[in-house]
Amino acid sequence: MQLISDNFNEVHDFILAWKRNEYKIGFVPTMGNLHRGHLSLIEQIKKSNVDKIIVSIFVNPRQFGPSEDYNNYPRTLIADSKKLADLDVDLLFCPNEQLMYPKQNLGEVKIDNNTLMADLCGINRVGHFNGVLLVVNKLFNLLQPDIVIFGQKDYQQYLIIKSMIENLFMPIELILSPIVRESDGLAMSSRNQYLNKNEREKAPLLYESLANISDAILKYPNKIQSILKKEVSILEKSGFNIEYLEIRHSDDLTPVENFHYSEKKYILLLAAKIGATRLIDNLIL
Structure with missing residues (x-):
């Protein structure tokens, strides 16, 4: 240097x-x-x-x-x-x-x-x-x-x-x-070191949830909100406090009203706290 x-x-x-x-x-x-x-x-x-x-x-x-x-x-x-x-x-x-x-x-x-x-x-x-x-x-x-x-x-x-x-x-x-991830899917972050053992074991559920939503939306594009609500419920039962879990247009982050996968690009975005640590992640569709 x-x-x-x-x-x-x-x-x-x-x-x-x-x-x-x-x-x-x-x-x-x-x-x-x-x-x-x-x-x-x-x-x-x-x-x-x-x-x-x-x-x-x-x-x-x-x-x-x-x-x-x-x-x-x-x-x-x-x-x-x-x-x-x-x-x-x-x-x-x-x-x-x-x-x-x-x-x-x-x-x-x-x-x-x-x-x-x-x-x-x-x-x-x-x-x-x-x-x-x-x-x-x-x-x-x-x-x-x-x-x-x-x-x-x-x-x-x-x-x-x-x-x-x-x-x-x-x-x-x-x-x-692109996002760099740990072997279990958790997005790398300087704040990951704040997680205790139990929190660290649960943290990969965030990316797992995004992947599940991506798969479900492709199968059921008219049920976006119910798919998101289901994953929020699963994460909350696992101990996460969800700030947001949204699907947006990837070019300007405007809300998605009608999902047309072949026409536009979308992104799933998530922010959640587990314990005192705030984590964010996303997945471009």
């Missing part, structure tokens, strides 16, 4: 040199505590003919609610740095909060998308996506990437960032990377 830095001026010098040489820059934003899902993003962006790869690690306080896990979120910079070096990442940018959010005498600009933000995860995590867009916009401006990659597990976040890139005419190519 050429550089590990929390100093923007130092990072900026590297980026200017790369731009002068017309290098194509790939960027993978993370909050650290890297697992195989994160590392797969780096492997995939390497296939996009980039010349340089930047990874950022920043636990963004603006996307955590007051009762969420910001203070307890795992911070594993030394271990993360080694993993990134093994993958030949060129630059690790690990800014602190003071750099990303300096005092603003004139107030802070907010970025919004009321249509996409107010639904699904936005209902129970008010302000979360505002915090995501703000920090992602700052990182894009600081690092000037040509290609960025986000994981499918946070599909709503992906669409919101896609909307920002398009609305603000950002010259950035956006890639969506």
